[in-house]
Amino acid sequence: MSEGKGAGATEADVPEREPEYVEFIRRKSDDFAGWYNDVVRKAELADYTPVRGCMVIRPYGWALWENIRDALDRMIKDTGHSNMYFPLLIPESLLLKEAEHVEGFAPEVAWVTHGGSSKLEERLAIRPTSETIIGTLYRKWIRSHRDLPVLINQWANVMRWEMRTRLFLRTAEFLWQEGHTFHATDEEATEEADKMLEVYRILAEEWLAMPVLKGRKTEEEKFPGADYTMSIEALMSDGKALQSGTSHHLGQNFTRAYDITFTDRENTRQFPYGTSWGLSTRIIGALIMCHGDDAGLIMPPRVAPIQVVIIPIFRGDEQKPTVMRAVYEVRDALKSVARVHVDERDEKPGYKYNDWELRGVPLRIELGPRDIEAGHVVVVDRLDREKHQVPLDRLADRVETMLTEFQARLFDRALRLRESFLVEVATRDELLEAFADGRNSLAHGPWCGDSACELEVKEATRGVTIRVLSAAAPQGDCAACGQTARAVAYWARAY
């Protein structure tokens, strides 16, 4: 390539090896938030709309969401849950029954106050989550221990009137699934909450190639109305954590509040134990910030809308028919092993290379007269941009293998990145040092379990919180305050 456009490099510091891509988006290292925005919009995943805090998910972004959704939906069904659908609007009186829940969600509820031109007698909340309406309905349907467990899930949109919104990460309206279950015993509910958190881990790690920390949240960070909350937390490539899925053990809090009871085998009335768990379109934000680089997105093959893009290369109209014939043959040969797309746009190849890199397509196939002559194609890897000449007769096998390996390499890369942020801390100095001068780290160390201590750290570090408690057994004293440790915590700044 000739001069890097927009690279801003001066003669003095021209690197030995110029990047093989051209920059059309802000650099990740210069401006992470700007980079994120550019990627989302220029890769055409989503865009802003005239509606405050609400985004439009464009076809490429939607295809990604569908792949994620389908993978998760399969797992939810395979673990015995059924999908169903509840109303979008929740009467205020229903919402008010669980005190802690109301207090937690009240500030961000949007209300419907009018029907047509007449004012409603009771205003209706646009669901911020559905525990309340589901509780109300299951009160009618749960009678006996024979009705339990109830294992249901809903795919829906919800609305939370957030102060500050960001594409995918925090929008006023977002899409998610919310699972809701009722069980005869505490142990069963515990098992359910654990099981679904594990499903989220599998989705994140095995489908999205995104390593996550799994664990309990602190009292400060738990879901309003839950006995306790667990989450998976992914570390973004700027070192900040992102809560990417949550699973709550609701105890009997909601069943008591909504007066849901069943008669057990001994003919005594009991309150069932509940769980709820959710994963939203936010996970797409996680995927972008976890894997993306200066050239744009990097899609994990298992959920990539397009896994292989074919770029036909020809000079003039006389070469076109031959090349296109070869291109279609390659496409057809790959159909059974990959989601393939042929880029037939009337643009130069270089334009297309950059465009598909921005969109994060794992493998690109370049196919021109020289390749047809030689009986191979050029396969280019999005992660390292290595070009491989692959003979046509081995292409399908090779592509299949490369996609599998790509998925694994992407995970390893993300894991190494996370490890580079990991700091073991035993003392307050070490903890504060890990976040000194706005630095991002993933600090791991003993903690006393005291909310006041967590809040004090948050204050002292301008925003560092405990993301999850790890399963490790605590030893020694709290790294933050020096009291006896009762847990082991991961601290980080979070989105």
Place this chain on the structure above:
RNA sequence: CGGGGCGUAGCGCAGCACGGUAGCGCGCGUCGUUCGGGACGACGAGGUCCCGGGUUCAAAUCCCGGCGCCCCGACCA
């Protein structure tokens, strides 16, 4: 809700201190040459200068009042 910034062509911006023909880059359209890492030339289309009021012969520019968006905090999947 507190602090900061910004609203001018689809996008990014200049113009505004000092009022007087609305500009630049990218993108877009047509044609030609190009085509293996974002090509080039020629011609062209595209504007309630966020909205409302005021001052003035004259407002993108000055004054008053709104609205919207972005960023940083607090809150949150």
